[in-house]
Amino acid sequence: MSQSLQLHDRTASALDEGVSLYVHVPFCLSKCPYCDFNTYQGIEPQFGDFLTAVLHEITTWSVVLGRPTVNTVFLGGGTPSYLPDGDVARILDTIARNYDVRIDAEITAECNPNDLTPEKCAELRAAGINRVSIGVQSMDNGLLAMLGRRHDADEAAQALERCRRAGFDNVNLDLMYGLPRQSLDQWRDTVARVVALAPEHMSLYSLTLEEGTPLRAWVQQGRLPEPDPDLAADMYDHARATLAAAGYHHYEISNWTLPGLESEHNLTYWRNLQWVGVGPGAHSSLRVGEAGSACRFWTVRSPRDYARLAREWADGTADDGPWPAITEGRIAAVPTVDGSEVSDEATTAAETMFLGLRLLDGMDVAAASARVGIDLLDRYRRELAELAEDGLLVWEKDGRLRLAEGAYLVANQVFTRFLVG
Ligand code: SF4
Numbered sequence: 028m029s030q031s032l033q034l035h036d037r038t039a040s041a042l043d044e045g046v047s048l049y050v051h052v053p054f055c056l057s058k059c060p061y062c063d064f065n066t067y068q069g070i071e072p073q074f075g076d077f078l079t080a081v082l083h084e085i086t087t088w089s090v091v092l093g094r095p096t097v098n099t100v101f102l103g104g105g106t107p108s109y110l111p112d113g114d115v116a117r118i119l120d121t122i123a124r125n126y127d128v129r130i131d132a133e134i135t136a137e138c139n140p141n142d143l144t145p146e147k148c149a150e151l152r153a154a155g156i157n158r159v160s161i162g163v164q165s166m167d168n169g170l171l172a173m174l175g176r177r178h179d180a181d182e183a184a185q186a187l188e189r190c191r192r193a194g195f196d197n198v199n200l201d202l203m204y205g206l207p208r209q210s211l212d213q214w215r216d217t218v219a220r221v222v223a224l225a226p227e228h229m230s231l232y233s234l235t236l237e238e239g240t241p242l243r244a245w246v247q248q249g250r251l252p253e254p255d256p257d258l259a260a261d262m263y264d265h266a267r268a269t270l271a272a273a274g275y276h277h278y279e280i281s282n283w284t285l286p287g288l289e290s291e292h293n294l295t296y297w298r299n300l301q302w303v304g305v306g307p308g309a310h311s312s313l314r315v316g317e318a319g320s321a322c323r324f325w326t327v328r329s330p331r332d333y334a335r336l337a338r339e340w341a342d343g344t345a346d347d348g349p350w351p352a353i354t355e356g357r358i359a360a361v362p363t364v365d366g367s368e369v370s371d372e373a374t375t376a377a378e379t380m381f382l383g384l385r386l387l388d389g390m391d392v393a394a395a396s397a398r399v400g401i402d403l404l405d406r407y408r409r410e411l412a413e414l415a416e417d418g419l420l421v422w423e424k425d426g427r428l429r430l431a432e433g434a435y436l437v438a439n440q441v442f443t444r445f446l447v448g
Pocket residue numbers: 054055057058059062063064066104105106139162
């Protein structure tokens with residue numbers, strides 16, 4: 028087996044820091060009209076094929092990467108809580124048997140409130156999930172209906188209560204603001220009610236009308252009003268003030284936590300570390316080849332094609348052979364991988380700045396430069412000076428660089444300034 032394995036030396040040593048594992052679950056009971064994720068309703072007959080395929084991918088990546096340490100696991104989607112009973116346990120058992128999972132690893136499952144029956148909560152807990160992320164979105168029943176959600180506000184609160192009874196002490200709630208027809212009063216009420224529920228973590232997302240979604244079409248057709256960005260900004264400011272008063276630490280543009288419970292898995296992305304994604308359409312990032320460069324690759328999006336390719340891979344009948352090769356700067360011969368790219372120096376530099384500045388405590392630019400092998404201060408001398416002069420970036424006394432508070436809502440405009448040369 029191992030003679031077919033080609034793992035570049037630098038990749039092998041980069042893996043000493045461990046990886047995060049992301050498992051993409053493409054099933055949803057119904058498709059929400061605002062969602063453009065790679066998820067599907069009505070494909071439940073594929074549950075079994077998906078499980079077989081994802082277990083194969085998990086096992087094989089362990090062999091390819093030399094059984095690395097796993098720092099965090101995230102079951103996302105889609106709706107992992109919608110998987111048949113026992114599937115989450117099989118996924119986590121397979122990970123535990125094939126990787127050195129850190130004893131204190133954060134292991135998250137995204138869940139919909141309706142799925143979180145007492146039995147499902149107990150099952151997830153027994154399987155090894157230690158962090159639950161619940162898609163609440165709003166505590167206004169009219170807005171929940173507009174969003175195509177299958178729960179109401181009371182059911183969302185009950186879901187959290189059931190998680191507590193099952194022993195979960197690290198729960199995230201996802202909320203959305205800037206919705207069509209959403210008033211500031213409705214948002215204030217939602218924020219007050221979720222704060223009263225005392226989750227450990229909250230992720231607040233401004234609605235984006237994604238291309239191709241029914242919600243975008245309804246707005247374009249005039250069936251729903253265009254969301255008002257100024258009102259969305261007021262909602263964000265209200266949430267910031269309320270959550271700060273309630274003791275939540277605002278640590279990333281869209282994320283708040285009680286002290287010490289930042290999402291370890293998402294920090295992997297924001298710190299531009301390494302992760303392996305399995306499941307249809309999942310993305311991975313591993314450092315290969317030149318210092319600082321990352322090889323990004325992604326699996327085929329179609330759950331049916333993904334399962335077929337994984338089956339052929341497992342059978343050894345795939346055209347490209349059963350074992351992947353990660354060689355200098357590229358990944359090859361992985362049947363389920365649909366594409367890959369190696370970030371060049373310009374991309375690596377820009378990404379390091381975007382991602383580092385999303386964390387509101389800021390970034391140590393010198394340390395980040397050393398990590399990626401690019402002198403970021405030198406590369407962005409002019410941009411950094413202009414952005415600081417415009418009051419959008421702040422240099423702290425300890426040398427860290429951070430977004431100014433007034434720039435949180437225009438962060439993307441700040442980030443585009445790093446897309447030079
Ligand atoms: S439940 Fe979540 S992943 Fe599924 S369609 Fe709705 S928003 Fe998308």
